[in-house]
Amino acid sequence: MRRTFILIIIVLQVLNSTAQTNDQEQIRKFYDLALTQGKSYDWLNYLSNQIGGRLSGSVQAEQAVNYTRAELDSLGLDRVWLQPVMVPKWVRGTPEFAYLESKPGYTSNIPICALGGSVATPPGGVKAEVVEVQSLEELETLGQERIKGKIVFFNRPMDPRLLNTFQAYGGAVDQRSSGAAQAARYGAVGVIVRSMNLRLDDYPHTGSTNYGDLPEKDRIPAAAISTNGAEFLSTTLKLNPEVQFYFKLNCKQLEDVQSYNVIGEIRGSTKPEEIMVVGGHLDSWDLGDGAHDDGAGCVQSMEVLRLLKKSGYKPKRTIRVVLFMNEENGLRGGRKYAAEAEQKGEKHVFALESDAGGFTPRGFGFDSSDADFEKIAGWESLFEPYLSDHFIRGGGGADIRPLKKEGMVLAGLRPDSQRYFAHHHAQNDTFEHVNRRELELGAAAMTSLIYLADKYELGSIGN
Amino acid sequence: MRRTFILIIIVLQVLNSTAQTNDQEQIRKFYDLALTQGKSYDWLNYLSNQIGGRLSGSVQAEQAVNYTRAELDSLGLDRVWLQPVMVPKWVRGTPEFAYLESKPGYTSNIPICALGGSVATPPGGVKAEVVEVQSLEELETLGQERIKGKIVFFNRPMDPRLLNTFQAYGGAVDQRSSGAAQAARYGAVGVIVRSMNLRLDDYPHTGSTNYGDLPEKDRIPAAAISTNGAEFLSTTLKLNPEVQFYFKLNCKQLEDVQSYNVIGEIRGSTKPEEIMVVGGHLDSWDLGDGAHDDGAGCVQSMEVLRLLKKSGYKPKRTIRVVLFMNEENGLRGGRKYAAEAEQKGEKHVFALESDAGGFTPRGFGFDSSDADFEKIAGWESLFEPYLSDHFIRGGGGADIRPLKKEGMVLAGLRPDSQRYFAHHHAQNDTFEHVNRRELELGAAAMTSLIYLADKYELGSIGN
Known part of the structure; x- marks a missing residue:
């Protein structure tokens, strides 16, 4: 009995190692x-x-x-x-355009692109003061009085410490996917989001934004700016909180x-x-x-x-x-x-x-x-x-x-x-x-x- | 005794896991x-x-x-x-230059660079027929009569199947490091080597060549051509083995x-x-x-x-x-x-x-x-x-x-x-x-x- 058992074990091992060899090959x-x-x-x-x-x-x-x-x-x-x-x-339409204006006539262009699914700006674009936030939650803290009539700028970067960059993406992308829907509820006139990019460069990164059940008429235009653009805007806002941001999107849902x-x-x-x-x-x-x-x-x-x-x-x-x-x-x-x-x-x-x-x-x-x-x-x-x-x-x-x-x-x-x-x-x-x-x-x-x-x-x- | 032993084991394990935690942090x-x-x-x-x-x-x-x-x-x-x-x-000197000539007046430029340590060509360059080989050993098979007066073209590619590309490099680089020294012994007038590159592109890759104990006067110029250039030259040689290859190097050992x-x-x-x-x-x-x-x-x-x-x-x-x-x-x-x-x-x-x-x-x-x-x-x-x-x-x-x-x-x-x-x-x-x-x-x-x-x-x- 014991010898039979050992024999079976050996046969199974041989079969298993043959299977492994075949698989390797x-x-x-x-x-x-x-x-x-x-x-x-x-x-x-x-x-x-x-x-x-x-x-x-x-x-x-x-x-x-x-x-x-x-x-x-x-x-x-x-x-x-x-x-x-x-x-x-x-459809995106003609290329988007944005600048920030520190005082009348003094403007700096910022690389920008509409987020997928965004509504267009009015034909003349949107121009308003900017309120910078780090999260969706911060909108509630600020409340309607500090957001109404302004452009909300979501600027929380992806976390560079995460080895799996998809986790870093997952930890930041709510700003892009839900930022416009949320900011609209507080009376914002537009949303700009720091691109989902771990690198500092000049490319704006698009991606879907989702208005959820927000009625068509309440939807506000949403766009991404490059990471360099986000850094520049953030620094400028610290020096001059009254800076105006202008952007124009020509996108359309068909x-x-x-x-x-x-x-x-x-x-x-x-x-x-x-x-x-x-x-x-x-x-x-x-x-x-x-x-x-x-x-x-x-x-x-x-x-x-x-x-x-x-x-x-x-x-x-x-x-x-x-x-x-x-x-x-x-x-x-x-x-x-x-x-x-x-x-x-x-x-x-x-x-x-x-x-x-x-x-x-x-x-x-x-x-x-x-x-x-x-x-x-x-x-x-x-x-x-x-x-x-x-x-x-x-x-x-x-x-x-x-x-x-x-x-x-x-x-x-x-x-x-x-x-x-x-x-x-x-x-x-x-x-x-x-x-x-x-x-x-x-x-x-x-x-x-x-x-x-x-x-x-x-x-x-x-x- | 047994309890003391168990206690020691536990203490050691705790110490070990604390060390691991400290190291992790x-x-x-x-x-x-x-x-x-x-x-x-x-x-x-x-x-x-x-x-x-x-x-x-x-x-x-x-x-x-x-x-x-x-x-x-x-x-x-x-x-x-x-x-x-x-x-x-x-020093490399002025940029190197090479072409192949299928018949007088019909030339195609080939991206080329001198190998580090190479001697220069004569001021007017070297022009000769090409003998393509896959290895240093092949020189011996061909012998002096088929090599003398010609340019030896080492064209064995790096093996793309090797997951560790350094192994692929190690398996091909003898052509670059010893090709000139070896080919000179058979009377070659120059050596060109397929670049150590797994990709097909237009960049020649330099790197050291070593003449060993070959007397100064017997040293022949050695250069690398791009992988695309190597493919082109090899194909051309199959169609026309009498094609002439010209190259000019201006390098110098100071x-x-x-x-x-x-x-x-x-x-x-x-x-x-x-x-x-x-x-x-x-x-x-x-x-x-x-x-x-x-x-x-x-x-x-x-x-x-x-x-x-x-x-x-x-x-x-x-x-x-x-x-x-x-x-x-x-x-x-x-x-x-x-x-x-x-x-x-x-x-x-x-x-x-x-x-x-x-x-x-x-x-x-x-x-x-x-x-x-x-x-x-x-x-x-x-x-x-x-x-x-x-x-x-x-x-x-x-x-x-x-x-x-x-x-x-x-x-x-x-x-x-x-x-x-x-x-x-x-x-x-x-x-x-x-x-x-x-x-x-x-x-x-x-x-x-x-x-x-x-x-x-x-x-x-x-x-």
């Missing part, structure tokens, strides 16, 4: 292919430099749909299609328009009804080219399916790449995809999103059951040679979150985050700031994770 | 200071943009010595001094000149005779500004002493920052420092070098005894919150290697290596390619390691 193959014959960088070049910024409803967004669909078509997948989705269309999620799939060989998604969002803000946010995530996701095919690996489950439309200002693509999956009774077991920039991957974050995370943690050593073995709990991505159900696993690629917010939503989110190898390493890591999640049937525990 | 302090009040980025800005490339013996190298000495003087260290060292002086290592120290409070060094090299190649190689390592090392002082930590041992001169083409600074330490009977117990670029730190490499590495490995968890916890064996740096003695520990900062060779020794090794946070994180990680090595007396085991 398979993963090495993905990396070698990505680093020597990768396509992601060329795709990103096209998306960034031939198409450019791809705001929902724009001609560029439509071009990106057509381009990525055609590229997926060329990969020999089992099926490629467009999923219609109605998206909001907000009617919703037809757009699409772009989808391609490799049908599973033995469990085709179990679906694994890998994706990013195809839309981007309009100021730059959306190279990091999220062109990188799109081309990496496309590359996952290409590498799986090229390596000869036949997934058991159906692997689907989804390039979601409208993450930036509506999340309509993500919601539509989840709603249709629900309606058709599709069984999604795993979804991975890349939406944190095309930088050197450090690992993944997971939203999963304890049992699944235990399984996942067992794979870390396979990613150690690639220095992408930092696996943590908590993860996913905005587009795949609507898919989440009990038992399903969501994952998010975690690239190095130090440089991301120097480019995020700004004019300098361009192709030359993406390093080919860093992008390709992300694609290889994602392919490896999809391979393991397929082979070891991650996400089926709760089903 | 101290390290957090270094990071907070580096990320909120760091000086390294401003110093690097000056070194890169006000001084620029700092080749040994140049005016810029002299300016860098004076500048860093003055900055160290301002930190309130216990002692700051210059250590004289004679250095070689090689007499050795006086220069200096720049040194500053905080004297140890209880063990001042035990010395720990942290450093980088102050000289750089001349094409770019030496921002990553190795301005970054210098300013990070200066920042270590500044952060130690600013945090109020009083080291037991003497902590010395050494900015070595002449790493790139002679290593005279490193050798001089070690020789003088030996001569004075100084006891060096630990040395840390940063010379791999100012990118996000991933960890450190160590050259140490097994016992010391075990101690070091116990510190990994302290670096985990900063994602710089990848500690491996093997490390140090060219400048500190001459110091190595039994029992002493050498360490090297290991930053993310994906982007380094896109800038290394080339015109685009400039300040705008250094990210402030990445640089500061490296300085904070280095300070934390120096702190731990001081507190726990690393490197004293073998003494």
Whole structure:
């Protein structure tokens, strides 16, 4: 009995180490292919430099749909299609303009951009005194009498001490997303926000602002100024609290328009009804080219399916790449995809999103059951040679979150985050700031994770 | 007896966890200071943009010595001094020029630069047919008859599959360092080398070539061409093996000149005779500004002493920052420092070098005894919150290697290596390619390691 037991243990160990060796080899193959014959960088070049910024409803967004669909078509997948989705269309109009005036005739221009979703200023712009605050809460302390008729300037910087810059972003972005809605309730005539950028530079960073249920007539224009501009304005206000700030926005919310999620799939060989998604969002803000946010995530996701095919690996489950439309200002693509999956009774077991920039991957974050995370943690050593073995709990991505159900696993690629917010939503989110190898390493890591999640049937525990 | 034993265990555990907590807090302090009040980025800005490339013996190298000495003087260290060292002086002369000629009158320019230490071409340049090889060994196979009178073109690329790009560099750099010496023995009239760059672009990358004991009169000119240039030349040669290549170098080796290592120290409070060094090299190649190689390592090392002082930590041992001169083409600074330490009977117990670029730190490499590495490995968890916890064996740096003695520990900062060779020794090794946070994180990680090595007396085991 005891000898049988020992024998079983030995056989299991041998099987396990053979599986590990096979996995190591398979993963090495993905990396070698990505680093020597990768396509992601060329795709990103096209998306960034031939198409450019791809705001929902724009001609560029439509071009990106057509381009990525055609590229997926060329990969020999089992099926490629467009999923219609109605998206909001907000347009920036002519370039924004701002200055501060220390006394009549003495003005300094400040780099500015409208926040996505903002209403325009009156045609002549807005000019008023400025009240600087550090938080939404401070509005209440100041009260209507000190805010009414003024421009509220939200100037709390992202916290540079946080190693994960997404946490620093999370700790500051309420000023951008809710600042206008809140300040309007106290009678402000406009809102300007310090750009969500850890660096001091001259680029204003856009991003959504949300008026919530504020009636149309009460909405006030909202814009971001560059971090250098914010420093300058703040210093000036200390010297002269009566300084006047002028800005002019020409943006407009139009009617919703037809757009699409772009989808391609490799049908599973033995469990085709179990679906694994890998994706990013195809839309981007309009100021730059959306190279990091999220062109990188799109081309990496496309590359996952290409590498799986090229390596000869036949997934058991159906692997689907989804390039979601409208993450930036509506999340309509993500919601539509989840709603249709629900309606058709599709069984999604795993979804991975890349939406944190095309930088050197450090690992993944997971939203999963304890049992699944235990399984996942067992794979870390396979990613150690690639220095992408930092696996943590908590993860996913905005587009795949609507898919989440009990038992399903969501994952998010975690690239190095130090440089991301120097480019995020700004004019300098361009192709030359993406390093080919860093992008390709992300694609290889994602392919490896999809391979393991397929082979070891991650996400089926709760089903 | 048993209860006493348990009590001792508990006391030891409490002490140990208190020590860990203290270390965590101290390290957090270094990071907070580096990320909120760091000086390294401003110093690097000056070194890169006000001084620029700092080749040994140049005016810029002299300016860098004076500048860093003055900055160290301002930190309130216990002692700051210059250590004289004679250095070689090689000058590039007027910009190099090259073209390939497919038939008389049909020429295409190729971006080229002389390798450091190369002899000049004759005043009219060199023009000859090209023989392309992939390795030094291939010269022997081809033999004198197929090489004599020709230009040898070394075109083996760095291996893109290697995750650690320094390994890829190590696997290709023999072509640059020994190609000219070897090819000369077979009667070649010149050597051109594919730049040590993983990216396809238009920058030629310089770096030392070494003729060894080859007599002066037998030395042939050696240059690097850009990776795009190498691809173009290689393709052209396949179509037309008789293509002629022309290049002209105006470089010159002058007499050795006086220069200096720049040194500053905080004297140890209880063990001042035990010395720990942290450093980088102050000289750089001349094409770019030496921002990553190795301005970054210098300013990070200066920042270590500044952060130690600013945090109020009083080291037991003497902590010395050494900015070595002449790493790139002679290593005279490193050798001089070690020789003088030996001569004075100084006891060096630990040395840390940063010379791999100012990118996000991933960890450190160590050259140490097994016992010391075990101690070091116990510190990994302290670096985990900063994602710089990848500690491996093997490390140090060219400048500190001459110091190595039994029992002493050498360490090297290991930053993310994906982007380094896109800038290394080339015109685009400039300040705008250094990210402030990445640089500061490296300085904070280095300070934390120096702190731990001081507190726990690393490197004293073998003494």
